Amino acid sequence: MDEHEKFKNMTMVQKINTIDQVIEENIREFLVKDNGDMDLLNVVEQNGLLLVYVEFQGACTSCDSSGGTHKSIETILQRMLAPNIRVLTV
Numbered sequence: 861m862d863e864h865e866k867f868k869n870m871t872m873v874q875k876i877n878t879i880d881q882v883i884e885e886n887i888r889e890f891l892v893k894d895n896g897d898m899d900l901l902n903v904v905e906q907n908g909l910l911l912v913y914v915e916f917q918g919a920c921t922s923c924d925s926s927g928g929t930h931k932s933i934e935t936i937l938q939r940m941l942a943p944n945i946r947v948l949t950v
Contacts, residue, residue, distance in 0.1 A: 867941045875941075876903045879912060882940055887933055896920030898933075901950060910945045912937065 861869075867878060880900050891897050897917040904911045914933070920926055926949075934947040 863940065864942055872903065872905070875910070876900070878941060879903060879937060879945075882937060883933075886936055886940070891916075891918075891920055891929070894919055894923070896923065908944060910942060912945055912947045913950055914947060915950050 867875065870878065883898070883900060888897065896919040898920060899915045899917060900912070901915055902911075902913040904913070912934075916923075916926060916929075920929065923929070930947060930949055934945065937945045937947065
């Protein structure tokens with residue numbers, strides 16, 4: 861069973877914990893280097909998608925590159941966990 865299949869078969873709590881772990885291990889350090897950060901607010905399954913709601917913190921809230929950062933975060937989560945993940949900022 862590959863990583864995408866394992867993720868698909870997890871409970872919602874396990875998915876949230878895994879998403880948080882991927883953010884912590886693969887994303888957060890790059891945001892913090894630029895005086896930014898992000899909070900994972902919610903994860904919702906809807907219409908075959910896994911909607912991941914995040915809020916940018918610090919310098920990320922006013923950064924001109926936040927759109928690219930948003931897309932990069934989504935791509936990392938899709939590649940590592942599931943292609944049906946969509947990241948939404950609030």
